[in-house]
Amino acid sequence: MKVGIKYLSDKYENELKKPSYATEGSAGLDLPACIDQPITLNPGDRQAIPTGLAIELPSPDYVAYIFARSSLGLKKGITLPNAVGVIDSDYRGQIFVALTNISNEPYTINAGERIAQLVIAPVIRAEFIEKDELEDTDRGAGGFGSTGKL
Secondary structure (H helix, E strand, O other): OOOEEEEOOHHHHOOOOOOOOOOOOOOOEEEEOOOOOOEEEOOOOEEEEEOOEEEEOOOOOEEEEEEEOHHHHHHHOEEOOOOOEEEOOOOOOOOEEEEEEOOOOOEEEOOOOEEEEEEEEEOOOOOOOOOOOOOOOOOOOOOOOOOOOO
C-alpha cells in the first residue's frame, strides 16, 4: 500500500530522520519531535508536539493510529493523554502528538526525539441495524470484572 507523505519542515533534509520501519517485523514507524527548542513537560503537563509531517492515506479503507512509545511510557512516564490518536483518511494537516507526563519528574523533549509510533491499519465501517432485543450470551450485560478476578 502506498501512503503519501509530505515533509513540512526543511529539518528533514539533514537534522531529522525520516520515518521508516526499524525492522521487518515493525508494525509502527517512529515519529520525531519537529521543534526548534526543547520542550519540558512538568508532571501533569499535556502538550501537542509537532512532527513536521502530513500524510495522505489512499482511501477511507485505512486509518493511521498514533501510539505511545513503550520505552517513554515505562521509563519516563511520557504517554498519550487520549491513549491512541486517530488520523482519519481525509485529514491532510500536520500530525501533532499529544503527550502528557504522568511521572513525578520533569521530562525534556529534544528536537528529533522519537516521541510516538504511527501505525496504519484497515478500517471496517459498520452498518448499524436497529433491534428491539439483542441476542443473549453467557456474559449478557456483565461489565467490568464480570468474567473473573482481576
